[in-house]
Amino acid sequence: MNANGSSASLQMNAALPSEVYNYNGKLLSAQQRKKQAKHDAQLLANRIALLQKEEERAWRKIHQTKNRAQEILKLREDNEKRMEERMQAAMHANSIQQQLAEQNKVNEELARRNRAQQVERMFKEKKEKVQAVRQEKQLMRRELLGMRESDVVQNRRRREEVLAQEQQLREMRERERALKLEQNKKNYEEKVKNEHQESKAKEKEVEQLERVEMELIQKLKSTQLLQQNAYSELENALNEEH
Template identity: 35%
Template structure:
C-alpha cells in the first residue's frame, strides 16, 4: 500500500513536471515570437531611418544646387554690371579728355597763332599720339582689372565649391559611421537574442529529458509493482 502511494506521488510529480515543461515551452514560444517581432521592428526602423537620411541628403543637394545656380547668376550679373560701369567710366573719361583737349587746343591755337604752322602740326600730332597711347593703356589696364576680378571671382567660387564638397563628404562619412554603429549594435543584439534562444532551447531539451527519465522511472516502478502483485 505504501509503494502504491509512492508510485502515485511520482506520477503526480511527473505530471506536474510535464505541465510545467509545456508551460515553459509556451513561454519560450512567446519570447521567441517577441524577439522576432522586435527584430522585425528594428529592421523596419533602420530602413525608415536610411530612407529618411537619403531624402534629407537629396533635399539638401537640391538646395545646394539651387543656391549654387543663384550664386553663379548673381556673380554673372555683378560682373556684367561692373563691365557696364567700367565702360561708362571709360566713355566719360574719354569725353572729358576730348573736351579738355578741345579747350587746350583752342587756347593753344590762340596762344601759338604766331608760331610756325609746321611746329603746331607736329605738336598736335605728338599730343594726339600721347592721348591715343594713354587711352590704349587705360583700356588695357581696365581689361586687366576686369580679368583680375573675374579670376578672383572664379577662384572664390571654386574654393567655396571645394569647401561645400568637403563638408558634404564629412557629413556623409559621419552618417555612414552612424549607420555602421547602429548596424553593429543591432547585430550584437541579435547575437545575444540568438544565444538566449539557444539557452532556452537547451533548457527545454533538458526538461524534456528529465520528463522522459521520470516517466521511465515511473513505468519501471509500476512494472515492478505489477510483478509483485501477480
Template identity: 30%
Template sequence: MEEDSMDYTVFLEAKQLRKQAEDDAKLLSNRLALLRMEEQKALKKIEETRRKAQEIMEARIRNQELLKEKEEKERLKQEEERLKLLEIQNTKAQDRMQREQRVEGCKAKNRYEAKELKEKMQENLEIAERKKQEELEIKTNMKNQIKTQKSLAQEKRRLMNEAKKAQAREELERRIREQEQIRRNYEDSVSRMEQEELELIQRLQNTQLMQQSVYEDLEEAMRS
C-alpha cells in the first residue's frame, strides 16, 4: 500500500512538470505566431510593389502586341478561307469512310456479344459450384469454432482474474511514464521553437531589406 502511495506521488510530480513545459511551449508559440504575421505583411507589401512594376511593363508590351495581333488576324483570315475549301473536299471522303466503318463495326459487335454471352454462362456455373463448396466449409468451421470458443471462454475468465491486480499497477506506472514523456516532448518543442524564433527574426530582417529593394525597382520603373 505504501509503495502505491509513493508511485502516485511520483505521478503527481511528473504531471506538474509536464504542465510547466506545456505553458512554456504555448508562450513561445504565441511569439512565433506574431513573428510569422509580421513576415507575411512584409512579403505582401513586396508582392504588391512587384505587381505594380509588372503592370507598367505589361502595358508597354500589350501596345506592341496589339499591332502584331491586327496583322496576324488578316493572315489568319486568308488562311481560314483556304482551309474551308480543303474541308469541303475532305468531308465527302470522310462521310464515305464512316459509312464503311459503321457497317464493319456492327459485324464485330455481334461477334463479340455472342462470345461474351458464352463466357458469362460458363462463369456462372463455376461460381455456383464454388459457392456450394464454400457453404459446406462454413458449416463445418462453425461447429468447430463453437467448441473452441467454449474452451477459450473458460481459460479467458481464469486469466482475466489473475491479471486484474497486475494490470492496475501497470496502468499507474504507464500514466507516470506518459506524463514524463509529454513533459519531455514539450521541452523539446520549446527548444525547437526557440531556434525557429531566432530564424524568423533573421528572415524578417532580410525581408525588410528585400522590401526596400523592391520599392527602389518600382521607382525606377516609373521613371523609365
C-alpha cells in the first residue's frame, strides 16, 4: 500500500510542473512574438521611408527632365521664329531690291550681290541654328542616357540592399530560434533535475515514515504482549483465590 501511494504521488508531481512549464512557455512565446513583431514593423517602416524618399527623388528628376525639354522646345521655337522673321525681312528686302533694280538698272549688280549675300547669310544662319538644335538634342539624349544608367545603378543597389536586409532578418530569426530552443532545453533539463531531486527527497521521506511505522508496529506488538501477560497474571491470581 505504501508503494502504490508513493507512485501516485510521483505521477501527480510530474504532471503539475509540466502544465506550469507549458503555461510559462506560452507566455514566453507570446512575448517573443510581440518583440519580433515590433522589430519587423520597425524594419518595414525604415524600408517604406527609404522607398518614399526614392520615389520623391524620381519625381524631382521627372520634373527636371520635363523642364529641360520645355526649355529646349522654347529655344527651338524662338530660333524658328527668328529665322522666319529674317526670312520675311530678306524677302521684303529682295522685293525692295527688285523694285530698286527696276527703277535703277545701274544698281542692279549691287542689288544682286546684296541679295546673294543676304541669302547666303540666311542659309548660313539657318544651318548654324539647325546644327545648334541638333547638338542640343544630342546633349539631351546623352543626359537622358546618363540619367537612365544612374537610375539602373541605383535600382540595382536598392534591390541588393533590400535582399541583404532580408537575408540579415532571416539569419537573425534563425539565431533567435536556436537560442530559444537552447533556452527551452535548458529550462526543461532544469525542471527535470528539480523533479528528480524532489522525487528522491520524497522517496527518502516515505522510507523514513515506513521505518517509523514498523517501529511503532513492533512497539505496539510488544505493548500488546505485555498487556496480554498482565491479563494472564490477573486471571491466574483470581483463579488461585478460588
